[in-house]
Amino acid sequence: MTAGSSNASPQAFAFRVLSRDGAARRGLVSTPRGEIRTPAFMPVGTAATVKAMFPQDVRATGADIVLGNVYHLMLRPGAERVAALGGLHDFMNWPHPILTDSGGFQVMSLAKLRKLDEQGVAFQSHIDGSRHLLTPERSMEIQRLLDSDIHMQLDECVRLPCTEQEAERAMRLSLRWAERSRKAFGDQTGKAIFGIVQGGETPALRVESARALAAMDFHGLAIGGLAVGEPQEVMLAMLETVMPHLPESKPRYLMGVGTPDDIVQSVARGVDMFDCVMPTRAGRHGLAYTRFGRVNLRNARHAGDPAPLDAESPCESARIYSRAYLHHLMKAGEILGMMLLTEINVAYYQQLMAGLRGAIEAGRLADFIGATKEGWARGEGARS
Template sequence: MSRFAFSIAATDGAARTGTITMQRGEIRTPAFMPVGTAATVKAVKPEGVRAAGADIILGNTYHLMLRPGAERVARLGGLHRFMNWDRPILTDSGGYQVMSLSDLTKVTEEGVAFKSHLDGSRHLLTPERSIEVQRLLGSDIVMQFDQLVPTTSTPKAQMEAMDRSIRWAKRSREEFDRGGDHAERAALFGIQQGALDEELRKRSADSLIEVGFDGYAVGGLAVGEGQEAMLGCLDFAPGQLPADKPRYLMGVGKPDDIVEAVCRGIDMFDCVLPTRSGRTGQAFTADGPINIRNARFAEDPEPIEADCPCPACSSYSKAYVHHLVRSGEILGAMLMTEHNLWFYQRMMAGLRDAIAGARLASHARNFLDRYRAGKAA
């Protein structure tokens, strides 16, 4: 079997549907990857994640290198065996986390020096170390190490971070290629930077294409710039990347963000939103998100969402889940998270079907009108 292959089955406008084929299985695109930051998709067993329809999940270099440690995971047979997930795993490089979670971060050309948010221990994460950690974990899709700066940064800071990310992309590529057996079965993605600037994004994309990657991510968005600005960037950024490679929008997101991004040519997504929201009492539905804690659900005998086939909706009422969540019962978080994961995967399946049937425009409009009307209510 090929190490990595991406085939496009159908297009509809800028949107595409297809398949990524890897040794551990196929990934249907557009795809949403549930986030298993610390080797677990919180509140759901791996079997439940797969039952919801996920083909791939995400793990994180920063968190796993700090606890339990990449070397320990490797000694225990790799991340797949460690967490009992036998399908593809994409690992984030840790670049975002060292900038947002750690204390006393210092960025140099070598890498990022930081103190752990867990115990204050000092570490240096470089492109080479990031790739090494991902190799030790046994990642299927490895992300280059990059530097992220807020979209509110000065143009000079944005340009410097973009240029450094290109240099780090080359070092990531070189370290990945030294990976022996791992490099022969895994894939490496580059990350486009450049904030909201079309020219910087083009320079970044062209430089990454020159290095050569299996897929390309649109990085540096969903960090507070707002939906309008993000979508404005997505009007041009995906088209700057190769049409025959997967395009991955990192850290997105909200259901309406995903639908809008698919219409603009994005193939892959990840976000903590469905799991984090589930643990805090928010459920996603076709009619917008609901807060199950609200008193109006205390005696509601209906499921979280009508016509949803998930185990939570098939067997439990809003009233019961409301009781569990208000009581702080663990089962409440489990049922809410399970429903949200099913909602996201059903949403992605609907988008794939609409693209294949050349009816994405009407499907997206109907979805967005209904979802946003419910959200505004």
């Protein structure tokens, strides 16, 4: 079998909680393509690539799983083409687990001339203006063609703030689409489908959504429609509202989150899985995430600084390149600068998740979070 082969032994998708510290859980998701240690952060590989990183380097940071996206892949190169080329794992040379987002959020945020109804959402591509119809059934078909390990139901995600009436309409439509998505997914050995809790910032709607989805036999449940403009306290309040209504035996995924602080606060409330473009996007724009907080390498203060970002980081790139060199690369527009900072950021996020897992196992999560926040508070002028 070649290194990038997507062949996988048939076995059931499974999740088990290994240890707890308060509401926080350390667990293990088992798939035919490998295990996912939770809490887990999934680097975003929207269009079959984690931007500015080689797949083997993504793996070397400690990532067990990456995310791909139905909307982007259906438009380019096309799900049928990916299937003909052996599936998404072979196509991008990532033989490990992949979760695919259903495309609903991107349709709402990127597509032109959207028209949404009970059937699905008709839209024009932001790339070439071509017309498409994305239904729950078509989203499941695309994810099956891509051969991802975890599928997501098609849902409607509304931006916050919105009216309670708008949140209720979108939540109920998403529940009907959840039923259709679950039926279209069927019974695929070794694969999983997650439902998505919606309901805006209205507790009663969130609870209704969570309870209805919990009864639909999904393999995991996600919390969607957060980190879309609301304050952190609203996000955390919605998590605290929803968590008691999600099955203990299934993984919980907070979609599109987020900053390191969002992550540690959400882990403490029982979330198992995360994804966000933040570490890769920040890296391409000169921002580094470190145990000392964010460092803006475009800032002139770094121009003559021979110190590395973090001399004690497990990530070699954070140890061996000076801040002055990274500053130079970004000011010069050199691609290497974007690559190095993206690697450093993804590695930091994975180090944070490993630290959270270890702290939960040791029963010292509060101490770990306190020490982590103290490090961030030192600011970008800190030195190891």
